[in-house]
Amino acid sequence: MLARAKKRLLAAIFKVSLVAPQMAQIKTFAFLDLETTGLPWAEGNKTKITEITVLTVQSSHIALGVMPRVQNKLTLCVYPRKMVSPESERITGLSNDILEHMAPFSSETVQMINGFLNHCPKPICFVAHNGNRFDYPILQRELHLTGAKLLDDILCIDSLEAFRELYNKPSAPVVVPQQERTFESTGSVLPIEFQDGxxxxxxxxxxxxxxxxxxxxxxxxxxxxxxxxxxxxxxxNVISNGNLKVSGLRSNEHGQKVKKSLNFGVSFKLVDVYKRLTNQEPMEAHHAEGDVLMLALCAATLGDTFIEWANCNKKYFCDIPKMEPGKRIGM
Structure with a gap:
């Protein structure tokens, strides 16, 4: 009897030791965007980086619902050691000629990025639009080629997935009201539940x-x-601009039921998400700096809703597979 109890106790201890520690809440969002020599599918998954921008903002400042004043930004142009495709040159304005005297992506580049990220409160979470299938695998390949590594505990999310899911969440605003009504006597903002007429x-x-x-x-x-x-x-609180939305249910990685929408006619390109959320014309798209500013403002517009989604869906950046020639990205 005693031996059996001892075995059960050891098994319980062993089981607890296998449980991964819970990730801490995100303290800093690092909005990331890459400009590249072209698209991976057109370049045999040998695409190289020409520009990288990282914009860091504290999570508690994003929760305020406005673009934070405190921002840290790093922008680097790099020589790709590869021909920039004509289409990429046209879209980004970056060519081999104007990048000729820039240093290539190297271990020194990685050290510079790590030094910049170390300036921010941790945990840090990368945010990239379509990051899982573009920015993250490409960056992982560049890191692999240099033999250097980013900070081990960096997290990441894909904002494309976030905006798609939050578009169908009833509590998530899709368009910012142009003007909030206020109480005439006090001038305070009228709660949203009293603004339905x-x-x-x-x-x-x-x-x-x-x-x-x-x-x-x-x-x-x-x-x-x-x-x-x-x-x-x-x-x-959901404005679809006349677009048809068909929703169903699917299970996420945590086994929870979440909405899945076909979103007929709804574009989730960053510029279109930005226009829907802010009612503003896009900034200079396909320039890494302009793209991260738009992405950060979209996140700030959603505020706590975005932060909650990020904390529920974050994963370690080191677990993202690198882009490899002859292998489908994300596999």
Whole structure:
């Protein structure tokens, strides 16, 4: 009996030792964007970096819901030692001629990036748009070729996946209101639950009811018409701009049921997400610096919603497979 209890205790201890420690909450978001010689599929997965920008912002500042004042930014142009494709040159404005005197991506480049990241509170989480299938595998290949490594505990998320999932989340705003209404007496912001127009409709109905029998009869008929109408499902705080959304359920890596949307006609290119979220025209796209600024502003617009999604879906950057010739990215 004693031997059996001892075995059960040892098994329990062994099982606990195998459980991975829970990742700490993100303290710093490092918005990352790469410009490259071309697209991997067109270059046999031998694509090289021509420009890299990292913009770091504290998570607690993103939670404020506005673009933070405190930002740290690193932008490096590098000589790719490979021909830049004509299409990439046209889009990014970077060519072999103007990059000729830039240093190539090397272990010194990695040391510079690590020094920059060490300036920020940890844990640090990379954020890149389509990062899982573009920025992260390409950066991992460059790191592999130099033999250098980034900080071991860096986390990462893909903002493309984030915006797709949050687009279908009822509590997530899709468009920032152009002007928030305020209480006239105090000037404070009117809570969102009071901005749906229902209170004005209710007050008008009471005024009409109290004004006389004719209006009471009219009101009764309107109520009867509403009661005889099949109710329609309303999703608050989501503006789809007339686009059809079809949602289903799928399981994420944690086994939780999450929405999956076909999003017919909805574009999740960074410039389109930026326009939907901010009601502003895009900054200079396909320049690494402009792209990270747009990405950071999109995250700040969503605030706590973005932070919550990131903490639930983060993973270690070192676990991202590098881009390899002849092998599909992400496999």
């Amino acid at each position: 229902f209170d004005e409709l209710l007050c008008k109905a009471v005024d009409d009811f109290e004004s006389g029998p004719e209006k009471r009869l009219k009101y009764a008929l309107e109520v009867q018409k509403i009661n005889e109408t099949t109710p329609k499902k309303v999703i608050n």
